[in-house]
Amino acid sequence: MNKPLMAGLTGMLALFMLANSIFVINEGQQAIITQFGQPVRDRFEDAGLYFKIPFVQVIHYYEKRILKWDGEPNEIPTKDKKYIWVDTTARWRIVDPLLFLQRVDNIGRANLAMSDLINGAVRDFVTKNDLVEIVRSSDWDPAYNMLTDEEGRKAKSVTVGRDGFSQLVLNNAAANLQDYGIEVLDVLVKRVNYTDQVREKVYTRMISERQRIATERRSEGEATKAQIQGETEKKLKEIVSSAYKTSQEIRGRADGQATKIYGDAFKQDPEFYRFWATLEAYRSTLGSNTRLVIDADSPLYQYLTTSQAKR
Incomplete structure (x- = not known):
């Protein structure tokens, strides 16, 4: 084998070894190096160019940015036997890439773990509380209630509320996901909706309530209208009567003066x-x-x- 060929092969091998010993971390990334499955260094957080032992050491890249988890809507019965759909979302990030690697390894498995924990916490809260605790905020006051029917009169104050519900789910999920190297920043309820059966009943009740309020308002308006018309007619009659009285008094005085003038003139x-x-x-x-x-x-x-x- 000639020397130029050997030199070329050697150069190609050197380049291949160099390419496998260099790795780049971009902005928004972090990495862990493992050797035979064991971590050999602390995580890399800063963007830049780094070196490793080729073929022996493996780079595991993970996001350093905040990630979003979107759960599937779940049909859950409340304590007061109302079936609702609850759709939640959360923001999270990887704070311990080594622990994350050891427990779930990738984003897909992390999302599955979060789904189990967050959905479980949501279901546990919903089944133990009435619907009002989920749809109303914690600062809701019964004075805000505009319903006057039987159910409206039974409206009670909120003890936890929607924001408290989100905080309880967050606390539960955050405590469990720490073992996965995950920090949960917040959990929010995107949507709470009735199931189709319950929704029809709610819409019917809302329509009936609005119609009742409309009828009540119309009745009050008609009563006010009749009162205003009565007062107007009364004032009109008073004005006409007063004007007629004044005109008759003026006419009487004028007739008297005319008669006096005629009498004085004709006496001559x-x-x-x-x-x-x-x-x-x-x-x-x-x-x-x-x-x-x-x-x-x-x-x-x-x-x-x-x-x-x-x-």
Whole structure:
């Protein structure tokens, strides 16, 4: 075998050995080195280029960032016999990669372990508490209750509440998952919903309650409307009556003044007044096509004969 070939093979082997002895840790990663299944160094947390013994030592990479766990919705009966769907989620991270490697080794198994522990804690709490403890916050007060039916009147105060429920599940899961090298940061209830059967009953009750409230509001509105209309009509009659009274008083005073003026004027010449009154009677009685038949003793006839005699 010639020397150039040997040199090439040696170089390729050296490069292969070098490539297997170098590893890179990226941002957001951490790693553990094992040799024959046993850890040989503390974990690597800082990003950078590192060396290891090729072929003998193995690198195990794990996420250093916060991870999300999403559980499957579970159908669970509450203490007051209401079947509900509970959907939870959690945030977690790997704080001890060596312990994580020894217990679960990968993210998939970790999610399975979290599902068992968190779902178990959720089921345990739900079955031991009424529905209100899961859907209402811990600061809920019975004064907020707007329902007036029998069930609404029986509403009780919340002792734990939705936020307390999440905290209890978190405490339970965090204590158990420490043995897996996992730190659970929080557990949240994404959704609480009734099963289909219960949901229909709840919707029917909600519709009935809203219709009852609407009817009550309409009745109150009609009563207020009738009261306002009655008061308006009463005030209107008072105004009209007062105005009519005032107008009659003014008219009476005016008529009295007119009568006095007429009387004072006609006292000065009674004969002229009688003559003027007769003329007014002629004007109001006779028209363009009127034929008048009167007695010779009538006052109307008197001035006619007097006028003819003077001619």
